[in-house]
Amino acid sequence: MSRLRVGLLANPTAASGAAFRAGAQVAHVLRLAGISVVDVSGPTAQVARARAIDVRDTLTALVVIGGDGTVSLGADIVADSPVRLGVVASGSGNDFARALDLPVNDPESSVRVLLHALSRPVVAIDAIALSSIREDAPPTRSIALGNVSLGFDALVNQRANRGSHPGPGRYTLGVLQELRRFSPLPYWMEVDGGPREELDASLVTIANTGVFGGGMRIVPDARVDDGLLDLATLTGLGRGGLVRFFPRVYRGTHLDVPGFSVRPARRIRVGLREDRELRSYADGEPRALLPVEAEVLPGAVRILAELPDPAPLVASGPSS
Known part of the structure; x- marks a missing residue:
């Protein structure tokens, strides 16, 4: 049995409730993979944050399900700690996921990325x-x-x-x-x-x-x-x-x-x-x-992802 323990924080309002519904799917697949899952979601960001911090020292990772605001909340919770941050992009803009080439509005693919990253060396981002x-x-x-x-x-x-x-x-x-x-x-x-x-x-x-x-x-x-x-x-x-x-x-x-x-x-x-x-x-x-x-x-943040290679500039010309 895996000793990994993952906190799950789903935004109940992101994308008209789609993120919250995706949370149940993500929890189910993680448990099938033998991972212990604790749901720290709450009716407000403040409640969810308090619940996550209360169990943070017991977690291997915190997986957030929602948009960029939810990702930011997760980063605030795990910053400068050994807990890794996983992202299931299920919001409106999902710009953080786009920047890191993570799946967007695809919980199944997101979980595959998370499971792969959990078996890989730690990746830290600013x-x-x-x-x-x-x-x-x-x-x-x-x-x-x-x-x-x-x-x-x-x-x-x-x-x-x-x-x-x-x-x-x-x-x-x-x-x-x-x-x-x-x-x-x-x-x-x-x-x-x-x-x-x-x-x-x-x-x-x-x-x-x-x-x-x-x-x-x-x-x-x-x-x-x-x-x-x-x-x-x-x-x-x-x-x-x-x-x-x-x-x-x-x-x-x-x-x-x-x-x-x-x-x-x-x-x-x-x-x-x-x-x-x-x-x-x-x-x-x-x-x-x-x-x-x-x-x-x-x-400051350990992310469950592989960083994309640096991309060449799309346009030529000065940038400053």
Whole structure:
């Protein structure tokens, strides 16, 4: 009998309940494989997190079933521990799974990947620690695995979360709706302890996987195991330029767009130069209001997956 013990955390609301239904299927197949399964799912993320932490020291792995927000919750639970994180992508966007070439909305194939990875050496990936640095608010810290959105992409994420349109198409709809009133935002930022920089930007994204919005590849060559984050910014584009920009992001052919740049960093502080509230989003979920600090946590999460080989850039041209 296998001594492996796996925690199962299914999001009851992801993809209109599809993730929760997939949870029962995943549990059944894992038990057939001789693995002990403990269900830590709960009616809320807070309840599920408490249940998972209560048994974490007894687990070999924690398998999360849902979308990117659920993956982020799982990463927060297992970060800097020996517990490995498994992903059964059953949400709306599933961008983390896309970035790692994991099955999407296919529980049976996902379980095969998990079982194979459990028999293989440990694979560790980086995470993002996102902290509030507001002087008028208590400090907060959360973990993300994919990306942190701090500009137009954050506003679109907010609108998409409020909408009723199902699937990744809600992000595209959010882009079109937000464009009606958007104008570039005045930022300040400090990169790796360097001097404060000022820029007016439409897009500010801190990337680990480089994939968001249901398949947009904002940083096509991002790596989750290089000990670095990628700071992607877009300046000098108005509404019309943004309309033409985002379709190219899906194809990863936007790297030569004037005003778009990517640079590696380990720690980034970002805020606004005016008295306006803007909430950051990470892995599709609302996080702290700006200003915030994002710092890479090298190898913080042990993932049940094999990392894809580095892909060549889709488009030629400068990236910075």
